Amino acid sequence: MKVTIDNITLDVxxxxxxxxxxxxxxxxxxxxxxxxxxxxxxxxxxxxxxxVKVTAGSEKDPRPxxxxxxxxxxAVQDGMIVENTVNEAVLxxxxxxxxxxxxxxxxxxxxxxxxxxxxxxxxxxxxGVSSTRTVEERNTxxxxxxxxxxxxxxxxxxxxxxxxxxxxxxxxxRVHGVMxxxxxxxxxxxxxxxxxxxxxxxxxxxxxxGALTDKTYRFKSRVWFSKPMDAHCSCDKCSGNVTLxxxxxxxxxxxxxxxxxxELKEFICNTCRFDRKKTSDWVIEGPTEVSRHSVIxxxxxxxxxxxxxxxxxxxxxxxxxxDDNRDRSSIEIKSILPxxx
Amino acid sequence: MKILTQHIxxxxxxxxxxxxxxxxxxxxxxxxxxxxxxxxxEEVKKSGLRGRGGAGFPMGMKWSFLAKPEGVPxxxxxxxxxSEPGTFKDHYLMMKSPHTLIEGMIVxxxxxxxxxxxxxxxxxxxxxxxxxxxxxxxxxDKGLLGKNILGSGYDLDLFVQPGGGAYICGEExxxxxxxxxxxxxxxxxxxxxxxxxxxxxxxxxxxxxxIAATSWIVNNGGDAYAAIGVGRSTGTKLISASGHIxxxxxxxxxxxITVEEFIYSDEYCGGIRDGHKLKAVVAGGSSVPILSADNxxxxxxxxxxxxxxxxxxxxxxxxxxxxGSGGFIVMDETTCIVHNTLTFARFYHHESCGQCSPCRExxxxxxxxxxxxxxxxxxxxxxxxLVDVAKKIEGNTIxxxxxxxxxxxxxxxxxxxxxFEWHITHPEEATKPGAVYMRPGASWSN
Numbered sequence: 001m002k003v004t005i006d007n008i009t010l011d012v013x014x015x016x017x018x019x020x021x022x023x024x025x026x027x028x029x030x031x032x033x034x035x036x037x038x039x040x041x042x043x044x045x046x047x048x049x050x051x052v053k054v055t056a057g058s059e060k061d062p063r064p065x066x067x068x069x070x071x072x073x074x075a076v077q078d079g080m081i082v083e084n085t086v087n088e089a090v091l092x093x094x095x096x097x098x099x100x101x102x103x104x105x106x107x108x109x110x111x112x113x114x115x116x117x118x119x120x121x122x123x124x125x126x127x128g129v130s131s132t133r134t135v136e137e138r139n140t141x142x143x144x145x146x147x148x149x150x151x152x153x154x155x156x157x158x159x160x161x162x163x164x165x166x167x168x169x170x171x172x173x174r175v176h177g178v179m180x181x182x183x184x185x186x187x188x189x190x191x192x193x194x195x196x197x198x199x200x201x202x203x204x205x206x207x208x209x210g211a212l213t214d215k216t217y218r219f220k221s222r223v224w225f226s227k228p229m230d231a232h233c234s235c236d237k238c239s240g241n242v243t244l245x246x247x248x249x250x251x252x253x254x255x256x257x258x259x260x261x262x263e264l265k266e267f268i269c270n271t272c273r274f275d276r277k278k279t280s281d282w283v284i285e286g287p288t289e290v291s292r293h294s295v296i297x298x299x300x301x302x303x304x305x306x307x308x309x310x311x312x313x314x315x316x317x318x319x320x321x322x323d324d325n326r327d328r329s330s331i332e333i334k335s336i337l338p339x340x341x
Numbered sequence: 342m343k344i345l346t347q348h349i350x351x352x353x354x355x356x357x358x359x360x361x362x363x364x365x366x367x368x369x370x371x372x373x374x375x376x377x378x379x380x381x382x383e384e385v386k387k388s389g390l391r392g393r394g395g396a397g398f399p400m401g402m403k404w405s406f407l408a409k410p411e412g413v414p415x416x417x418x419x420x421x422x423x424s425e426p427g428t429f430k431d432h433y434l435m436m437k438s439p440h441t442l443i444e445g446m447i448v449x450x451x452x453x454x455x456x457x458x459x460x461x462x463x464x465x466x467x468x469x470x471x472x473x474x475x476x477x478x479x480x481x482d483k484g485l486l487g488k489n490i491l492g493s494g495y496d497l498d499l500f501v502q503p504g505g506g507a508y509i510c511g512e513e514x515x516x517x518x519x520x521x522x523x524x525x526x527x528x529x530x531x532x533x534x535x536x537x538x539x540x541x542x543x544x545x546x547x548x549x550x551x552i553a554a555t556s557w558i559v560n561n562g563g564d565a566y567a568a569i570g571v572g573r574s575t576g577t578k579l580i581s582a583s584g585h586i587x588x589x590x591x592x593x594x595x596x597x598i599t600v601e602e603f604i605y606s607d608e609y610c611g612g613i614r615d616g617h618k619l620k621a622v623v624a625g626g627s628s629v630p631i632l633s634a635d636n637x638x639x640x641x642x643x644x645x646x647x648x649x650x651x652x653x654x655x656x657x658x659x660x661x662x663x664x665g666s667g668g669f670i671v672m673d674e675t676t677c678i679v680h681n682t683l684t685f686a687r688f689y690h691h692e693s694c695g696q697c698s699p700c701r702e703x704x705x706x707x708x709x710x711x712x713x714x715x716x717x718x719x720x721x722x723x724x725x726x727l728v729d730v731a732k733k734i735e736g737n738t739i740x741x742x743x744x745x746x747x748x749x750x751x752x753x754x755x756x757x758x759x760x761f762e763w764h765i766t767h768p769e770e771a772t773k774p775g776a777v778y779m780r781p782g783a784s785w786s787n
Contacts, residue, residue, distance in 0.1 A: 034698075045529040046697050048737050067736045073529050096733030100702035133726055136709040159695060178524065178695070181507065183705040185695035 002059075003076040005029055006086050018071035018082055019050060023261065030261075031084050032094070032123050034101065034208055035160035036072035038263055043165050044072035047158065049097050049123060053090050056081040068093060091127070098128035104139045104183055105209070106155045114210030116223035116295045119262060120158060139183055146176075147194030149215050149274045150204060154186045157211035163187060163203035170199045170267070187211070198237055201273040205256045205264050216274050217245075217253040224295050226252060228288035233281055237269035243288050244279075251277045257288075342569055344557045344577045345550065346593045349437045355472060357479040360440040368556035369447045369485055373493045376559070381452035385555055387563025389575035394420055394511075394548030395626065395666040396741075397650045400555075406535040407453060408543040416544040417450045417458040418520065419552050422504045422511040424463055425626035426688055427668030430579035431549035433591040435462070435469050439476035443499065445552040447485060448559050450497050453545055457498050460549075461516050464504040473501050508692035512740045513546040514538075515694065526696045527740035548666075550579055571597035574649035578664070580609075584671035587611035599645045600624075600653075601638050604671060617673035621756070624653055625665020627685050628745030630752030631678070636660050658752065677777045678760045682753040683711045689746035700743040703734040707750050714761060717768030724761050728754055 001012055005022050006029050012021045020038075022030040031052055036044035051068035059079025068090060071082070084090060102124060109115040141154035159178065164187070167176035176195050179188045189195055195203070204212045226245040233240040245253040254273050256264040276282065290296045353359040360366070372381050386401030407415060419442065423431040435442055442460070450458045462470050477499055480486045488496045502520055504510050510519045514528035517539050538544020554576060558566045567575045574596040583589045586604065588611040594603060604619065605612045613619050619634040640646050641656045654661045672681065690708035695701040707730055710723050731747035738744070754761055763778040764771040771778070 045739060048697055048699055051737060070529070093733065093737055096730075096737075097698060100698045100706075100733070103702040103706055133722075134706065135720075136706065136713075139705075158698065159701065161696075180695070181509075182690060182693035182695045183701050185701070 001076060001078040003078075003080045003082065005082045006084050012076060014075075016076050018052060018054075018069075018074050018076055018080075019044075021076055022071060022082075022084065027260070029084060031071045032119075032127060033072055033261070034119060034123060034158060035162065037162050037165070037206055038261070040162060040165040040169065040206065042168075043160075043162055045070050047097065047101070047160055049094065049101075049127075051090060051093055051097070053083040053087045054080060055083055094127045095129055098124045099133070101158050102128070102132075103134060103136075104155075105158065106138060106140075108156070112156065112210040113213045113218055113223075114156075114207075117262075118210060119208035141186055145215075146189055146203075146212075147196075147200060149201065149270070150194075151213045151215050151218060152187060153211050153213070155211075156209045157187055158209055159185055159187070160208055162206040162208065163212060166203050166206050166267075167195055167197075167200075170197050170202070171195065176203075198269045198271070199267050201270045202256065202264065202267045204273075205258070208262075214253060214273070216277070220252045221245075221247045228290060228296065230257065230285040230288050231282040232285065233272065233276065233283065235269060235272055238272060239266055239268070240272060241266065242268050242272055242282075244282060244284070249279070251279060251282075260291075342577060342595045343593050344566075345434060345441060345553050345579060346438075346591075349434075354438050355440070355476065357440060357476065357483060360438070364560075365440055366444055366483075366485055368444055368559040369451075370491060372448045372451055372559045373491055373495055378452045378454055381448060381555075381559060384558050384563040385452065388554075388558045388566035389563075389570075389573060390551060390554055390558065390566065391574070391650065392548055393550035393554075393578065393666070395425070395628075395663075397664060400547065400551050403535070403547070404453060404545060406533070407545055408536045409454070410543070414457065414542050415453055415455045416539045416542060417446065417453050417455040417552075418513075418516065418539060418544055418546045419446060419458070419460040419549055420511060420513065420516055420546050421460050421462040421549045422516060423549070423666075424508040424511050424692075425628065425666050425668055426685070427581060427583055427623060427670040428626045428666045429581045429583075430591050430667060432463075432466060432469060433581075434549060434553060434579065435466075436472060439469075439473045440480070441553045441556070442473075442549055443476055443480055443486075444556045445554065446499055447480075447490070447497060448555050449545075449547065449552050450499075451495060452555075455545075456496050457500070459500050459502055459520060459539075461502045461504055461510070461520055463511075464506040467503065470501055470503050477501065507694070508688075509694040509740070509742060512742060515740065516546060517544065526694050527742075529739055569595050569597075571647060571649050572651055574651060574664075578648070578667055580648070580667040580669050582610050582669045582671070584669075585614050585617060585673040585676070586671045587614055594648055596647075596649050598648050600648055601645060603648055603669070610669075610671065613671065613673050617675065619671065620674045620676055621672045621678065623662075623668070623670040623672075623749070625663045626668030627670070627688065628741075628748060629663040629665040630658055630661075630748050631681075631756060632660075632662050632752070633756045636756070637662070658748070659755070662752070674779075674783065675777055678753055678757040679711065679715050679764050679771075682750055683708070683715045685749045686711050686746070689742065693742060693746070697739045697743070699734045700738045700746065703730050703743070704746045706730055707746070711750070714764050715772075717764070717772040719761075719765035719768070721765055723765065724754060724758065727751075 003021050008025050031050035034047035034049045050071040052071045054065040056062040058077030143153045146152050176189045178185050204214050226247045229244045231244045243255050243257050244251050256268045348363040382404050390400045391397045507525050509515045510525040512527045515525040519525035534544045569576050577593050577595050580592050592609050603609045622637040623631045641660050646652050650664045653664045686708045690704040693700045693704045731751040734743045735747040760778040
């Protein structure tokens, strides 16, 4: 089947979704995905981040589709023409989606363990706007423990349902799901129980934001200060193929290996994830390949990605003298900003 | 012309004996004994009957989309989860005359070849569920349900399922999820229920009123039904009239009477309550755009607006609205549109299932912003913000609840923007109890 995405035509198998086809072309064309997770059956269609315009439905029926369609669950038809990054309406809608997802998101990135490898950060950086239009208070929830090693911070959750599908896949009954409705819906195990399963830790890896975090790693390090290494061990529960995250000589975290799209290649067991934190437990294969654009690459591989002159120049450009005549003599803060021209 | 409510005031019509004395269950006999399923479907197609739940999709066409693979059961599900604010017609029909629905269910199930059918009733209506259960038992006792109906070899089991109490379960795929015992989240479409519905089997979901009308169509023929009404709006429609009118209630109207006649004639609403005049109308349940008095009575072209699918939507959303589910809410000049919009927005905020982000976050956002405007804390940019949020929800969600939440807000601002502005510029006056904005030159009462 022939499909054209952003003026690039390629041949795909029947049954391929627009998202899969776009990913074959590359990350420049692939729509963002906040809920879709290829290895998880049933995921997708919820976050609406991947909405694209179909300007021609198929060779046989070349009418455009009336609404934007989610690329992750829409199968391509022969002769379909899709517009993603070249369509103004798509980009405008995507701005709106960023805004919706951030509406009740706490923006506590400075204290969030996910910062630096957070899909929502990437999504809002690439597709959002820099200002906010909301003055409303955010919805808040109390953090809860899902078992001894997993922390759920519902404030940060964007209800992508990935952890729900993961739990469905590893357990027989329904032990983990969503309670309540609308913007007060929350992820919950019925009720505040642990997911009693050797693979429950994978919900941390599939979480696109910092809602589910590893309690053995919480607040230990920022992700860009740690170095990922591929390693394996002989494990009787899982394949034992993992990524070790080093800070100095210390293994501070163990995660599953992820592909280019941030999706787990395979689930790892809780023993590997939470208990094997010594180098002697593992056979090191070598450094994990990390995209140069990732913040995880910062300060590594000799590249100097941070230019201190730039933020200062920007601050000077945007600096506005505020009419403020309070007496400041007692605090004696020197301005680091150059004087406004 | 009355079809569904013809015998509704006969004492004892809820019992099968009185119902049959008044011509009930003749359609079952006629359909099962003298017609093939395809012939029944053909009559429904000819009748031009359109789905009465709100979308107005031609029912015969919906039936013909039903996939019929060999060896796979098919289901008919009756959507009786009527929860749209302003709509109470199905409730009335099922409560007064449950056999009207059951007769329609048997005829429709026969046409579709379904051997198991469900009526999914709004959970709050427990007493209606009891009425239906009793009526179904009576039908079983008469041999109209169960194995080998009237000796024809056709089997049908009919079940009533109480809903869990969520508006979203009125959306057909959320209803199916709920019926399967899961959380009532709408499914992504395609696949449509006609291909993969209940338990992944082909399923038709129809509204109570649509299904109830099929027995009359079988009795009198599709052409007779199509003769009523105007153009593609055929037959009769139950309208739930509420608000500032003299005679609120459920009325069965032939499609095609003028809106003016419906509001002012003594046969229907009887006019606006004494001493007041019409300000606005929500013509089809809370999710359709609100219209001002001028726009609802006459179209852009200066013609009188009719109670039909086409006439009400003439002029698009700029000056038109939709017939929807027929929840006709009339407001006089004492109504504060901002307050009314807040009520609707709060409802959709409360009822969003939370599955897809535009609806989950957008409905809450609109609710909070309108709440601020209503309580005198609005900012001048809030009105444009609301319009933009509504635009970003509309069409971008999994199910139509997003549209249903966005349209009333966008329409209220489109037609009553001055009222929102007044709330923002005059917060002190606007937050006084009972304060309502008067357009320059307007006054209370005639």
